[in-house]
Amino acid sequence: MELIIPNTTEMWINVASFTVLFFVLAKFAFPPITKMLDERANKIRESLERAEDTRVEAERLLEEYKVQMAEARAEATQVIEQGRKVAESMKVEILAKAREEAEAEKTKAIEAIKAEKSAAVGEIQKQVADLSVAVAGKIIGSSLSRTDHEALIDKYLTEVGSLHEN
Amino acid sequence: MSAPVVTAAGAAAEVSPMTEKIGHLLHELSVLPLSDGAFSLTNYTFWLLIGVAAILVYFIVASRKVSLVPSGIGNLTEALVEFVRNGIVVDVMGPEGKKYFPFIGTVFFFVLFNNLLGNIPPALPGTGTVGTTFTWAIIVFIVYNGIGIKKYGFFGYIKSLVPSGTPWWLSWLIFLIELISHLLRPFTLGIRLFANMYAGHIMLGVFTIFAALAIEHFTPMGAIVLPLSFFMQVLLRAFELAVAVLQAYIFTILTAVYINGALHAGEH
Numbered sequence: 255m256e257l258i259i260p261n262t263t264e265m266w267i268n269v270a271s272f273t274v275l276f277f278v279l280a281k282f283a284f285p286p287i288t289k290m291l292d293e294r295a296n297k298i299r300e301s302l303e304r305a306e307d308t309r310v311e312a313e314r315l316l317e318e319y320k321v322q323m324a325e326a327r328a329e330a331t332q333v334i335e336q337g338r339k340v341a342e343s344m345k346v347e348i349l350a351k352a353r354e355e356a357e358a359e360k361t362k363a364i365e366a367i368k369a370e371k372s373a374a375v376g377e378i379q380k381q382v383a384d385l386s387v388a389v390a391g392k393i394i395g396s397s398l399s400r401t402d403h404e405a406l407i408d409k410y411l412t413e414v415g416s417l418h419e420n
Numbered sequence: 421m422s423a424p425v426v427t428a429a430g431a432a433a434e435v436s437p438m439t440e441k442i443g444h445l446l447h448e449l450s451v452l453p454l455s456d457g458a459f460s461l462t463n464y465t466f467w468l469l470i471g472v473a474a475i476l477v478y479f480i481v482a483s484r485k486v487s488l489v490p491s492g493i494g495n496l497t498e499a500l501v502e503f504v505r506n507g508i509v510v511d512v513m514g515p516e517g518k519k520y521f522p523f524i525g526t527v528f529f530f531v532l533f534n535n536l537l538g539n540i541p542p543a544l545p546g547t548g549t550v551g552t553t554f555t556w557a558i559i560v561f562i563v564y565n566g567i568g569i570k571k572y573g574f575f576g577y578i579k580s581l582v583p584s585g586t587p588w589w590l591s592w593l594i595f596l597i598e599l600i601s602h603l604l605r606p607f608t609l610g611i612r613l614f615a616n617m618y619a620g621h622i623m624l625g626v627f628t629i630f631a632a633l634a635i636e637h638f639t640p641m642g643a644i645v646l647p648l649s650f651f652m653q654v655l656l657r658a659f660e661l662a663v664a665v666l667q668a669y670i671f672t673i674l675t676a677v678y679i680n681g682a683l684h685a686g687e688h
Binding site for chain 1: 450451453454458459460461462464465468469472475476479480482483485487488497500501505518521522523526529530548549550551552554555559599611614618678
């Protein structure tokens with residue numbers, strides 16, 4: 255029975271222990287620990303909130319960059335397309351011009367050749383006439399008057415010329 | 421082991437070694453003043469003061485070691501404080517209970533450290549005597565009723581013992597039952613902790629006696645008893661560690677429940 259009857263001295267020692275323990279723990283030991291725990295909880299909460307804000311901001315920026323990127327790409331495509339068109343039209347133009355010039359050169363050359371040819375033909379006609387007169391004169395003497403000769407040569411040359419032209 | 425020889429007069433002429441040793445164990449575990457003075461330390465309060473000193477030293481060191489990035493002893497302290505503050509106080513009383521943490525924390529660490537200290541031979545648990553457990557239970561009783569009286573006023577608090585809407589002819593009976601249940605709380609709180617710590621040491625002592633007797637009187641039976649006793653010792657030590665923590669938790673959570681009850685006494 256004496257086992258469950260408290261010893262008075264023990265009780266007073268416990269009252270003193272409680273008083274000292276409560277005073278020291280509540281006043282000096284617990285406050286820095288609980289304050290720090292609360293501080294850390296706040297810090298973690300803040301960090302998480304800040305991280306969330308940063309994430310949202312990053313997502314917004316990424317979206318913005320994506321849009322800008324797409325715009326830039328479209329613009330670049332457009333510029334290239336435009337350049338290609340310009341180059342195409344320039345090519346057509348240059349070719350046409352070159353063709354035109356070549357044609358003109360050719361025409362000019364043909365004309366020059368024609369002129370040369372007719373000059374040469376004229377020259378030959380003249381020489382043939384002179385030669386013919388000389389030859390005819392040798393063959394038939396001078397029976398034919400000069401006027402007759404010339405008429406005869408002309409007739410003949412016209413025939414020869416028309417033959418040649420064909 | 422020789423059986424006690426009982427004379428015709430009924431007194432044991434020869435005391436068996438078992439009885440003698442158990443008597444010795446019970447004597448060792450009873451409250452023994454260490455000196456003759458009227459105000460002497462007892463075997464339990466001697467260890468209790470060591471336990472209290474250990475708590476003070478531990479917390480004074482640990483409270484300097486806490487930092488935003490915890491390490492070493494700070495981790496353990498934080499875990500313990502967080503366990504009491506969130507696992508007991510906030511769990512039972514909600515966030516507004518946090519202001520009672522210093523008291524509840526003091527109760528928890530006092531009981532925990534003293535329970536655990538009793539597990540280190542040759543120490544006795546400071547909580548293994550009713551002088552300690554009743555005193556702390558009475559402190560809890562005074563504190564929780566004080567909180568209730570402070571909140572509702574003396575008569576308001578007394579009136580709150582009877583739920584509103586009780587018929588008048590029943591209310592005196594309920595009041596009586598409630599009053600007795602409140603008055604019994606320090607006893608149940610004190611006895612539970614004391615009995616657990618005391619019984620644990622009786623059990624450890626009994627198996628030590630078995631082992632000692634098996635060595636002293638070496639018989640074939642003793643060869644079986646000896647290793648079994650050692651095995652039981654080891655098992656009981658582990659069990660006692662669990663009991664030490666569990667009883668500290670129970671004592672503390674009941675303290676929190678009582679304070680919470682007093683705070684919400686007028687709400688039913």
